[in-house]
Amino acid sequence: MSGTSADGIDAAIVNIDKNKVQVVAFDMFAYPSAVRKKVLEIGEQKNCTAGDISTLNFLLGELFAQAAIKLCKKNKISLRTIDIVGSHGQTIYHNPKGKVPATLQIGEPSIIAHRTGITTVADFRPMDVAAGGQGAPLVPFADYMLFSHKAKNRVLQNIGGIANLTFLPADSAIGDIIAFDTGPGNMIIDQLVCRTTGGKLTFDKGGKIAASGKVNQKILGQMLKHPYFRKQPPKTTGREMFGEIFCKKFRGQAIANEDMIATATAFTAVSIADAYRKFLPSKPDEIILCGGGAKNKTLVRMLGQYTQSKIFTTNDFGINSDAKEAISFAILAWATIKGIKNNAPNATGAKTAEILGKIILV
Helix, strand or coil, X not given: CXXXXXXXXXXXXXXXECCEEEEEEXXXXXXXXXXXXXXXXXXXXXXXXXXXXXXXXXXXXXHHHHHHHHHHHHCCCCHHHCCCEEECCEEEEEECCCCCCEEEEECCXXXXXXXXXXXXXXXXXXXXXXXXXXXXXXXXXXXHHHHCCCCCCEEEEEECCEEEEEEECCCCCHHHCEEEEEEECCHHHHHHHHHHCCCXXXXXXXXXXXXXXXXXXXXXXXXXXXXXHHCCCCCCCCHHHHCHHHHHHHHCCCCCHHHHHHHHHHXXXXXXXXXXXXXXXXXXXXXXXECHHHHCHHHHHHHHHHHCCEEEEHHHHCCCCCCHHHHHHHHHHHHHHHCCCCCCHHHHCCCCCCCCCEEECC
16 A cells, blocks of 8 residues: 555555464555655646546556565565455545545556456445445554454554544444544655755654754644544545645744744644544553654654553554554455455444455456
8 A cells, every 4th residue: 555645655465364464574665756746746636637647547556566576576475375465555535525425546456466466456445435434544444353452442543644543442342443534644744844855855754853843832723723623533634634735834934944843743743642532432541553653753752742641553563563554455355355344334434334345356
């Protein structure tokens, strides 16, 4: 898969046997800079034609296929031993609450299936939208398989471009799950770092820039007035709401660059913590982080400060935090092939439980 940040393709090889999940291999394959630029432009609906979307769809299909092939080759695993490819693709538009509910992920699965010779499951979100859901978040099904606990309330907190949570109450059934997008994750931080460094940096590695700055409480308070943070779950968001236009509000402030990055980092941490207080039935015993934000030490420190909860990463449970999302779509693809309903209506708002994804047979 590739997330909202459009850094590149996360690929994982996973063994699933009787609901037990073993991660065999993982790697991330960066997009060429021109491809990433085009993905972000189309995601912001800039310089965009039907021809651009169609061409990018097939180009990303080729890149996704090559990611699968390269990962197998690197780890000396024969493609013939792979039963299924699950591909989330690249989201370029997501508006499930529009006049006509819509979501679009590209990365043509027919190309993936043909190049690899492996049956491919893709396009998971539209069936949930068809059932009246948000089409997101979809990872709660995998979170439940991987992290549910008999005695502990857990939050699985992904911090990618967008931040999203899955709340797993102690001794819960899948119908008890609460999940939604809390708001921006790394998206605003990344854009501000890229702008303020003239493109020399694309993210705040380890949170070092934020650590050198001071949070501007006035600006932070203004940003937290965004109506999304008052909206009741289930809810999802993306680049349409917290993309370039929103970032201009930060860039228009007369403060030092490092203070701007520190404030954007606090904005992510506080919006996550506020979501716990407003929308979860109880305080989590454990917060388990995944996604790129789990490596941002300043962001993690702030999150601990604002939540006063124990914080772990999925690495602490034997799952690479960078690989977690890719692993989730492997699990979803497995469930689809098995005929198991794999959305979580309580999380997405769908009226019915459904089997997600389209299957390309080879």
